[in-house]
Amino acid sequence: MLADTAIKFANMNKYFGAFHVLKDINLDVAKGERIVVCGPSGSGKSTLIRCVNALEKYQSGHLYVDGIELDETTSTIRKVRNHVGMCFQHFNLFPHLTALENCTLSPICTHKIPKADAEKQAMDYLAKVRMEGFAHKYPSQLSGGQQQRVAIARSLCMEPDIMLFDEPTSALDPESISEVLDVMVDLAGGGMTMMCVTHEMGFARKVADRVVFMDAGEIVEVNDPEGFFANPQEERSAKFLKQIINH
Amino acid sequence: MTWLNSLSYGSGGWGDELLHGLGVTLGLAIATFPFAIVLSFLIHWAKVSRYTPVRLFGRAYTTVFKSLPEILTLLILYYQSQAIVSWVVETVAPGSHLSISPFVAGMMALAFVISAYGSEVVRAALNAVGKGQFEAAASLGLSPFNAFFKVILPQVWRHAIPGFGNLWVILLKDTSLVSVITLFELTHVATLAINTTRQPFLFFGLIAVIYVLLVTLSTRAQKQIEKRVSRGFIREENGDV
C-alpha cells in the first residue's frame, strides 16, 4: 500500500440485511486529495463516507484509512476516528453546550488536553471559520450556516488528517451555503484530505481533484471535474447531470 | 368536636402517628426513586443488548413487572425474599434469625415495577435525543462512557422528565400498597387509627386529601423543573435522520 494513500477501498461490499448497498467499491484517495461524491438519492453516498469513520460496518473486502485496516475492534475504530473528522447534514451540534464547549469537549475528554489550551486552540479554529464572535452562544442561538461552521471547527479541533462531509449545505439557505462553502474552500487550500458528498457543482469545479459518481450502490464514474461536467463518460452520469442542471 | 380530638397531636390523638406515617410514605418514595431510575437505564440497555440472553431477560423483566398487579409483586417479593434470607441464615448460622423489613421489600417491589415502565421512558427519551448526537459524539472519538455522560445524559433529562414525573406520581400512590405488609406508612396508620376511633370516613378522607395534595405539589414541581431544563433549548435542535 502506498504511503501517500489516505483512504483505500478494495473490493468493499456492504449490506443492510439482505439489501446490497455498496457493491464492490474500489477507490484510492491520495493524501491531500479532494474528492466530491455525487449521485442520485439512495445511491449509497452517505453510506460510503460513513464507512470511513466506522459509523457503518462493511461485510467484505478491505478499507484502509491512513494505512490502518478498519475492522470491528474498538481500538482500531478509536484510532481511525482520531484521524478522521466528520460534518453532518444537520450539524449535530450538542445543544446543551456552547459553541466553544462543543469544540473543546472531545480534546479535553479524549486527548486530555488542559482546558485552557483546548480553549485557546478552539478559539483559533473558530476564528478560522469566522465564528470567534459566537463562541459563547448555544447552537439554538445560531443560524444553520453558523452552526455548520461551528461543527467544522469542532471537527478540526481533533486535528484530523481527513475530513468527511455529508451534504453539509443541503439543509441551508443560499446565503448560508456560501458562508459554509467559503470555509470549505479555505480548508481545501490548506491541504486537508477531503471526501465530500455534495450537489454543489460550483464547489466541485473549484476545489475537487476528482468527482466520484455513484448510482445504485456502484461507483459508476471517476473523473476530473472538467471532464465530468463537460464530457461525462457514462450514460447514467450524463443523465444525472442533465437533471441537476435543468433544476 | 370528637373528630378534632382524634386528630390531635399527642397520646390521645393520632396527629403524631399520621405525621410519622407521612414521613414513611415520603421516605419510601424518595428512597425508591433514584434506584428505579438507574434500573430503568439498565433495563433499557438490557433490552437493546447485542447478547440474546440479556435481551430476553430485559424483555421478560418488563413483561412480567408490567403484567403482574403491584400488590402481587409486592407479596411475592416479600415472602420469597424472606424465605431465601431465612434459608441462608439458617445455613450460615443455625439458630439465628434475620427478617426482611417491609420497607426494604416495598422498595424492591416498587423499584422493579417502576423501572419496567421507566425503561420505556428511557427508550423514548434516547430516541428524542436522536441518533445524530450519538454519531457526532462517536465521530469526535469520544468513548462510549464520555459520549453517554457528557453528551447524551444531559439531553435525556429534558425528554425524560414528563415520563419520570408520571412515574413519580405512580410511585407515590403505590406506596399505599405497602401497608398490606404492615409498613407504618399513611394508609396503615389510618387503618390502625380507625380500629380505636371508629371514624373510618374521617381518617381515610384525610389520607385521600393528603395524597391529592402531594400529587398536586409533585405536578407543580415537575412543571417548574421542565421549564428550567428546557432553558438553552429555545429552538428545536436538528437531528440527523
Next chain:
Amino acid sequence: MFELYFGEMSRWNDGLILTAVMSTLSVVIGFFVALPIALARSKSKGILGFLALGYVNIFRGVPLLVLMFLIYYGSGQFSRELRGLGLWWFFRDAYYCGLLALVLNTAAYQAEIIRGSLDTISASVLETNAALNLTPWTSFRRVLLPIAFAKALPPLGNEYILMVKATSLLAIITVFDLMGQARMIFSETFDLRVYYIAAAHYLVLVLLIEWALRRFEARIKWMA
C-alpha cells in the same frame, strides 16, 4: 404445584372470571362516565370545565386502595343515614363499593385519554364538516367520535390492562377475585407457590388482552 392448581381449580376459575368481569365492567361503565367529563374538559372554559378538572385531579390523585377503603369502610360511619336514604344495600356490599371505586378511578384516566384524542382532531376536520353543511350533532356523532375513538383506542386498551391489575386491590376489601382467591388459598396452605400460580394467571390474562387489542387496532387503523 399441580395439586395447588388442579385441586383448587374451581376457585381459581371463579377468581379469574370475577377479575375479568370486574375489570371489564369498570372500564365500560368508566368510559360512559368519562365521556361527559372529557367533553367538559375539552370544550368548556366555565364552571363545567372547572368541575371536570377537579374530578380528574382528585380521582387521579387518590390511591385506588385508599379510595376503596374510603367508600367501603368510610360509608360505615354513615350507615344510619345511608339506610334512611335506601342506599345501604349498595354501600354495605364490598363488590358494589369496589366497583364504584374502580369506575371513579378509571373514569378520571379515561377522561384525559378521550380529551387528548378530541383535542388532536384538527380544525380542518371541523371546517370540512361545516363546508359539507353537517349539523354539529351529526358532525360529532359521525365524524368526530369515530376519529377520536380510533385515536384513543391504544391508550384505552392500555387502561383496560391497568384495570385488570387494579381489580386485585378488591381482594383487600374481601372480594374474591383472582387475588382474593390466592390470598384465601395462601392463608389455608401457607404455600408461597399459590402466589406464583396467581402471577401466571395475570401474566396469561394480560398477554391475551394485549394480543387481542393489537389485532383489533390493526383492523381499525384506517380510521385514525
